Amino acid sequence: MITKEQAQKELAKRELSKRLLSYFVPQVDPFYGKPGKEYIFKPFHKILTDALERAMKWECKRIMISVPPQHGKSTISTQRFPLFAHLQDPTLNIVSASYSGDLAKSHLGKIRQIVESPQFKVLGKPLNFIKNDSMEYQLKEWGSYYSVGVGWGLTGRPIDIGIIDDVHKDRAEYESDTIRNSVWDWYSSVFQSRLHKDSIIIGVMTRWWEDDLFGRILEAEGDLWEIINIPVYNADQTETIFPERFPLSFMKEKENAMMPRDFQSLYMGDPINEWGGDFKREYFQYYEEVPEGLKIYSFIDPAISDKQEADSTSIITIGIDKNNRVFVLDILHGKMNPDNIINGVFDTFIKWKPSYFGIEVVAYQKMLAFEIRKQMNSRNIFFNLIEVNPMGEKNARIRTLLQPRYGNASIVHPKYHPKIKELELELLKFPNAKHDDIIDSLAGALKISEVQSNISHEYFNG
DSSP: OOOHHHHHHHHHHHHHHTTOHHHHHHHTOTTTTOTTTSOOOOHHHHHHHHHHHHHHTTSOSEEEEEOOTTSSHHIIIIIIHHHHHHHHOTTOEEEEEESSHHHHHHHHHHHHHHHTSHHHHTTSOOOOEEEEOSSEEEETTSOEEEEEETTOOOTTOOEEEEEEEOSSSSHHHHTOHHHHHHHHHHIIIIIGGGEEEEEEEEEEOOOOOTTSHHHHHHHHHGGGOEEEEOOSBOTTSSSBSOTTTSOHHHHHHHHHHSOHHHHHHHHHSOSOOTTTSSSOGGGOEEESSOOSSOEEEEEEEOOBBOSTTSOOEEEEEEEEOTTOOEEEEEEEEEOBOHHHHHHHHHHHHHHHOOSEEEEEOOTTHHHHHHHHHHHHHHHTOOOOEEEEOOOSOHHHHHHHHHHHHHHTTOEEEETTOTTHHHHHHHHHHTTSOSOOHHHHHHHHHHHHHHHHHHHHHHHHHO
16 A cells, blocks of 8 residues: 555655656666666766756757666666656757667667656656657657667758767777768768757767777867766776676675676776786886997888877887897887978987888888888988888787786886877877877888898808
8 A cells, every 4th residue: 555655755756757867767767666676877877867957958968978888878868868858858859879779669668668658658758659660769759769789871851960870790890990980971971960959969888999989089189078987996996896797796796707808898897907917017116317238120100190189100229138138218209291201210320320210111111112112311310220011910919919028027117208198108008099100110120120230140051
């Protein structure tokens, strides 16, 4: 028997559910009122609903949400928020995009279940549907909700609220340059073309890769976005954020069983794993004064452009001692036009006098090597310039040439060099980093040293 007080509280919650998303989300749950099954609304859920309510008020029109799997981020942002938004304003045009059409249909199917549920109907604010199929519903007041797969067309569909929820299904897709580029092309050419000045974008994602869609968005317009990242553990890792379903002991077991970088992406919301990747911070050794008697090699990986969006050129110089320890001596790194690259090469030779200077050449870069040789004559400065073809798949060569040496503490960094932190950050982010120009050049310098050392050994012992 429900008491009068209970009935009044229930009525009050229903009224609040019409105005506040934090009340709406649990109120329309299919298991509402069923102990043990009903929606458990945690403090971190309130963080999400508050942010989405701010978006509805145009206080923040760009929100990026990262929450661990099965913690309700899609339930709130992609399935219940659109309904709540239409209860407030049935003229809104809402588009939700996911990595596949099947997932898009699933989101809309969950919305349809809510609309048909007793929990929704008792709110007393029906939506006036004039169309309701597997991918879309339209309202009499001209509003709509359209759920699509990434890559689908949006011609003729203005976006008042755009929800991008999981644009890749797994790490394998994130690691594909082709797929990441196709998603970015869809976002920048199709999705963006449907926005207007008051459009709201909600991004819901797992950050597998620094150079994913949201990484590129943040690089282009990060100051416009509010980022909400909620890791699975509390600040001191003494408890989880959802202990009713994911207790601490369970999550620690999961953490131990998973690849560190997968756990970091899925449950900590960060594609950069500084404690469990191929390269660890404790690998880094430092020197303050350059030792004497080093065999010196330089290597350049040129990117011929000074445009902001171009890759960076890296010129790296290493020295190898009699115990085969590698000392990183110098790093030139940045956007450079051809003249700056050539000057950087000659400045490096004048400063360090490397025995060999390697340059990676493909297509147009061969012309750079040709021009460097011409400049040797005009500057009367000559050195051994070795042209190197691309040395296989980049990630594989970085792992093969660098990881064993770093793991054995045989590569030493200059403690005070202004670019050394950039090199270290590329190592810590590897292989999830967007940029790896410096460490790729370091791998090239090591390859040159190995090849020339073997040639010299064969010559003197032939």
